[in-house]
Amino acid sequence: GAVVSQHPSWVICKSGTSVKIECRSLDFQATTMFWYRQFPKQSLMLMATSNEGSKATYEQGVEKDKFLINHASLTLSTLTVTSAHPEDSSFYICSARDPGYTEAFFGQGTRLTVV
Amino acid sequence: AQSVTQPDIHITVSEGASLELRCNYSYGATPYLFWYVQSPGQGLQLLLKYFSGDTLVQGIKGFEAEFKRSQSSFNLRKPSVHWSDAAEYFCAVVPSGTYKYIFGTGTRLKVLA
Numbered sequence: 001g002a003v004v005s006q007h008p009s010w011v012i013c014k015s016g017t018s019v020k021i022e023c024r025s026l027d028f029q030a031t032t033m034f035w036y037r038q039f040p041k042q043s044l045m046l047m048a049t050s051n052e053g054s055k056a057t058y059e060q061g062v063e064k065d066k067f068l069i070n071h072a073s074l075t076l077s078t079l080t081v082t083s084a085h086p087e088d089s090s091f092y093i094c095s096a097r098d099p100g101y102t103e104a105f106f107g108q109g110t111r112l113t114v115v
Numbered sequence: 116a117q118s119v120t121q122p123d124i125h126i127t128v129s130e131g132a133s134l135e136l137r138c139n140y141s142y143g144a145t146p147y148l149f150w151y152v153q154s155p156g157q158g159l160q161l162l163l164k165y166f167s168g169d170t171l172v173q174g175i176k177g178f179e180a181e182f183k184r185s186q187s188s189f190n191l192r193k194p195s196v197h198w199s200d201a202a203e204y205f206c207a208v209v210p211s212g213t214y215k216y217i218f219g220t221g222t223r224l225k226v227l228a
Contacts, residue, residue, distance in 0.1 A: 032214060034215065043218045043220045044216070046215055095214075104209075104214045106158060108157070109158040
């Protein structure tokens with residue numbers, strides 16, 4: 001299967017600062033990537049769909065100005081959490097669509113802690 | 116709206132015992148179906164998947180799952196559980212062609228020695 005890498009694996013930031021999470025497809029070109037969020041002891045919820053070269057599509061209830069998504073190349077999508085607050089602390093996971101497969105492939109996730 | 120239900124939040128089994136984790140979905144057509152396992156603080160590991168064809172699918176680590184269209188279910192089974200199987204298990208459905216995963220709430224498995 002295809003390989004998706006996220007960076008960093010974990011990050012701690014101060015309240016009010018912004019943090020960027022990268023999602024890379026290592027061995028394929030991903031025209032579409034997805035960002036999910038997992039609160040502690042809860043399930044994963046889709047936040048947004050990232051399309052290369054166009055604006056991201058956000059799920060209902062997700063603040064697009066807070067969670068900035070950029071998909072500037074076929075192998076990289078970034079999620080920037082702006083003006084982070086403790087309630088943004090969560091596990092963020094990306095997935096990427098490989099056109100050669102019927103399924104998407106997940107990164108290993110990024111644990112964000114806002115203090 | 117599409118949804119996935121995992122009725123059991125927690126399950127405890129003894130090592131060596133059999134295991135069945137339940138998953139029911141709500142969707143008009145047959146979606147793609149997946150089971151993932153997540154260890155604490157880790158990402159998702161794919162156990163198995165169903166797209167079409169044989170309704171009994173084999174996965175890694177000795178897991179299998181059976182798709183039952185009439186019951187809209189995709190239950191995960193393992194004949195003999197090992198202590199290392201203790202983790203959180205997620206069922207997911209993907210409406211065909213969307214690549215958007217809808218996850219169940221998860222089942223936390225505890226294995227007694």
